[in-house]
Amino acid sequence: MASNKTVIKPYPEILEIPCNDIEFGELIGHGGTCSVLKGVWKTKKDFPVAIKRLNHFREIEIVVLRKIKADEEQKHIGRKFITEILGVSKKDHMDCMIMEYAANGSLHHYLSQKREQEQLLENETFFTWTRQGALAIQYLHELDIIHRDIKSLNFLITDKYNLKVCDFGISCITDETVTTTYTGSLPWMAPENFEAFFKGRGSRIMVSKRSDIYSYGVVIWEMRTLREPHKTEKVDGNYPLNDEMPSKLKDMMHSCWETDRMKRPSILDILQTMQDLSITMEVEVKDFIEMPDERPFPGGDNNAVNVEKRLTEVGKYNTLL
Incomplete structure (x- = not known):
């Protein structure tokens, strides 16, 4: 037996x-x-x-x-x-x-449902989920954990409609930029990793916490636009942004997608920008959509x-x- x-x-x-x-x-x-x-x-x-x-x-x-x-x-x-x-x-x-x-499944699935219903995320949900995701990444980075596969498929939604990051199968623990073998998901992948992607999984790439920042910028874009990165053509290296989108939000997302990773914002910068923007837009942002069971x-x-x-x-x- x-x-x-x-x-x-x-x-x-x-x-x-x-x-x-x-x-x-x-x-x-x-x-x-x-x-x-x-x-x-x-x-x-x-x-x-x-x-x-x-x-x-x-x-x-x-x-x-x-x-x-x-x-x-x-x-x-x-x-x-x-x-x-x-x-x-x-x-x-x-x-x-x-x-x-x-x-409530993955964020990717939830956004797909919203897209089918032709409904954007409510501002309160968008800002709260953006904050929750950023706080999760901030926590990981303070523990010197680089996730390396940040994408909407790797955020889950609880029964209380709060966001949680999952899947650490290709993560690494380091406080430095490291060379490692290729892994990740192309539509969310930072440009410094593209060359290794096309060379194959045995190739060596440089990854850092700012690679997660690039990927999270794509997730924020998904939540705001409901568009799918694997079905969207980039313009000048960036995913297209709506004209009606607040300029401060567009500037932040463009900065997340900087080719030079050292020019990308920190996760603290993202949290501050989103807080400032929510105040300007008079949107109430909470730590939780609904309080979890304790x-x-x-x-x-x-x-x-x-x-x-x-x-x-x-x-x-x-x-x-």
Whole structure:
């Protein structure tokens, strides 16, 4: 009989969950490195979870999530906008990461729905989500974590309609600009990484925290325009901006997309610009769309839990990773 003991080597702060404690449900997303299933943690009162079933185990993702989970003080509000790992497990010889379940799917899916309905994001939602995403990136950067794959597919929306960043499978931990092999998603990719993309995955590229800034500028553009970067032609190296868009917002996005990464703003600059703009536009910006439930996650973690109110239909996480 095959053992169901996980082969992901044990790490402090990461709970090892017997697979029989988890009920594996329907497929809700898939990608080249994993598939994502809906599930429940049966021994924790059927607590809803997302199960990331790995085709290829990437140790860096566990290392990054462990580093985040080990932040016991959690004083930085950006910590609340990071998707939580609840534990690891194994089923049918496949390693699984048991993750917090975000009931409203990916930001990419949500924006697609808005586009179909021909509805822009409300200003309050746009500014609040922009702030939440920036706070998450600020928190990661303060821990010297470069995400390296910031895109709308890697932001999830909780049952309380708050934004959380996910997928650290190609992240790196460093306080410097580093040379590494190519990975990432082309429509959101900083220009310093383009050459390696066309040479192939074995090529070496330079990545820094300011590569994340470029990518986040594209996510902000997606939220404001509802346009899709992979279906939009750039003009002079930039994604097109609407004439009616506030000039301060256009200037900030253009600065995020500077070819010279050292000319890009810091995440603090983005937070300040968006705050100033919201004041000018008389938009109320909150830390949360709705306050999350403050009960702890199962397994003894002290982070706030987002209790599922609605089950997602198949497709909300489609091509999540």
